[in-house]
Each structure stands twice: as C-alpha cells, then as structure tokens.
Amino acid sequence: MALTVLIVLLLFTLVIGLPLPFCLGFASVGALLFFDFPVPLTIVPQRFVSGIDSFAFMAIPFFLLVGDLMNTAGITQRLIRFSNALVGHLPGGLAQVNVVSSMFFGGISGSSTADTASIGSILIPAMNKEGYDPEFSVALTATSSCCGPIIPPSIGLILYGVIANVSITDLFLAGYLPGLMLGGALLTTAYTISKKRGYPTHPRASLREVFDAFKSSVFAAALPFLVIGGLLSGVFTVTEAAGVAVVYTLFVGFFVYRELTLGRVIQVLQGAVVKVGTLMSIAAAALIFAWVLTILEVPQQLASAILQISDNKYVILLLLNVFFLFVGMFMEPKASLLILMPVILPLLPPLEIDLVHFGIIIIFNSVIGLITPPIGIVLNLASKIGNVGMDRAAIATLPFLAAMLVVLVIVTYMPTLVLFLPNLL
DSSP: OHHHHHHHHHHHHHHTTOOHHHHHHHHHHHHHHTOSSOOOTTHHHHHHHHHTOOTGGGHHHHHHHHHHHHHHTTHHHHHHHHHHHHHTTSSSHHHHHHHHHHHHHHHHHOOHHHHHHHHHHHHHHHHHHTTOOHHHHHHHHHHHGGGTTTSSSOHHHHHHHHHHTOOHHHHHHHHHHHHHHHHHHHHHHHHHHHHHHTOOOOOOOOHHHHHHHHHHHHHHHHHHHHHHHHHHHTSSOHHHHHHHHHHHHHHIIIIISOOOOHHHHHHHHHHHHHHHHHHHHHHHHHHHHHHHHHHTTHHHHHHHHHHHHOOOHHHHHHHHHHHHHHHHTTSOHHHHHHHHHHHHGGGTGGGTOOHHHHHHHHHHHHHHHTTSTTTOHHHHHHHHHHTOOHHHHHHHTHHHHHHHHHHHHHHHHOHHHHTHHHHHO
16 A cells, blocks of 8 residues: 555656655655554654765765866866867767767766766857758767766766765776777767768867867866876775865866856856755655665565566666666656665675676666657757757667667676776776
C-alpha cells in the first residue's frame, strides 16, 4: 500500500507541475503515513538536512561557480582560440574547434549546460555565418558538451561518489579515457560529415600562432592539472580542490586576463546561489525519497526481479543501460542519480561489478539523456541558442548519438580500459 501511494503521489505531483523537490517530498511523506509500521514524521526534516550534510557535496557549488566565472573572465574565448589553432585546418574547421573546446571546457567546469551556454553562444552563430547547416551546428554543440560530465572534474561523478561511497579521485581518473574516447568519436563523426558536405576549413596555423594561442590560454588549461595533481599528491581533497579552483579562477580573471570586476563577480555569485539552492533542494528531497524506497525494501525486490531474468553481469549491464537510457529521456541526470542509485547499487556487489566502472557507465548514460527528446535539456538549450526547432536538431544528432552509443558499449564491456588509470595510479 505504501509503495502504491509513493508512486501515485509522485506521478500526480509531477503531472500537475510542482517543482521536483516538492514532488519527492510529498510522495515520501504520503508513503510514510501509509506505512505498516508507523515512522515519526520528525525524521523527515532530519533526513532532509543530514542527506546533504556531506563534506564532498560542498565541491559541487564551487565547481558550478568555476564554470560561471570562466565565461565572465574571458577564459572561454581563449580556449576556443587555442582549439582553432590546433584543429581549425581540418575539414569542418569550426566543427572540430567546437568539440575540442568542449573537451577543454569540460575539463574545467564539469557541466554540460555551462558548456553549451558558453561555447554555443560563440560558436553556433560563427558556424552558421560560415555556411554550416544550423541544425548541424546545434546538434554538434549539444553532443560535444556531453564530454563535460565525463572528463574530470565532474559534478555528476561527485554526486555518484557521495551516494555510492566511492573514491571521487578514482572516479575522476576513470573518466579521462572514456571522455577522450567520446571526444575522438565526435571528432571523427564531425570530420566525416563535414568532408561530405564540403564545410569550410581555416588556414593551418603556424607554430608561432599555435604558441601564441597556447600562451594566451595556458592559465585556463592548467586548471585541470592543478586539480588532479593536488588530488593525486594528497595535498587536498575534492572539496578543497574545488575551492582552490575558484580561487585560481578569480586570480586569473582579476590579475592575469584582467576581465573580472567586483560587479561581475557579484552577478556570477547571485546566479550561482540560485543554481546551488535548486540542486541542493533536489538532492535533499531525492535522498529522503531513496530512504523511503529502502525502508519499503524496493531495492531487494528489484534485485530479486532482475536476477530472475539473468544472473550474468553482462546481460544485467545491458538491461541497466537500456533502463537508464530510457529514464534519461524523461528525467534530469542529477535527479535520476539521486533517486535511482540507492535502489540499483545493492545489485552490484553480488555480481562483482566494480563500483567505479559502474559510475562511469551511469554518467555516460545520463549525458546521453541530455540530448534525447522529449526533455533533452542540453539539446533544448542549444536549439534556443541556434534558433532551430528541437525536432530538426534531434534528427541532426542521430549520427553523433550513434557514435556515443558505440563508445558506451566499449566502456560497458571493457572495464579494464576504464579502470586502467585508477589501477595504475
């Protein structure tokens, strides 16, 4: 009875358009009221606070702030210039620049939406001006931004690490090779389409021009190495690394590039507070929802149902991939992580599925959900920037989506590749 109430209330509140934290909260409280063994409701506010009372969670607002500061500090433009010097001479020069810039940007902010907003606002109009099909520009920008949550630092990996109680440093290391593979697959796809359609190229940059572009962007490109280097050496934790990243970005913006002002920083902080408040309220409510699912023994029932289908871990990984790809079409990635991971994680140890490897699989699935309708948050944002209908943009993403699925299969069934760097270091 309690489980039925939980599901019905969640679906009803979602349909009538309540904000997600209220949907999760109402459903959880309703289920507790109908639970066979009375649970005092005073536990709910306690769980609301304790769920996000985690030192590692503090890294998320800092990394969100870094992404916003980058745009204001002029770092994005310098990364694009450096990318153009490296790959602008290839067929579809700006298309290649789009992917490489997103890989650089993702290695700093860890956010697909920040990537799309910053890179897209510059490159989509520039690509259209050079004769690229508008839907191609939008589709490429949306799919290339998916590198951000995989290449460290990644907000999604931090969330997963907290929920699964897994080393976030190991997750960051495990994300590098899949992130580079994804970038390589998108570069290859963009190259093939650009060559076929005759999209323009840029003149090859001289060594002097490459060096000048590198020198201009070196302070921005150094940030991921600062973060990972500090984590591996044990100088600071993930949360401390996020704080260092903010201080470093402020220093570069104020004293190196000199494009930050106090007024701009205040504006960035105001926007960041709204984002953090939204995310943390979702996280707190989702963790209450997951706790209710746990006391209703939903994880155990799900595990029993899945194991009746098969006890082969590769078959189960396939089923979970299909499930999360479907969920990603309708649910925002952070919400799906917070709600579903506590239910799915108990399945993994008996099947000898490595939690670090599984984290990369899940984040890969969740970023694909960012570009798949009907929700497709990132695709929707890119479509608005490019003034293209979401249906046309969705069709244009199909070649890139196919490339992403190929990489997902490799990541799923070659765990040694994913775990190479964590095991090495």
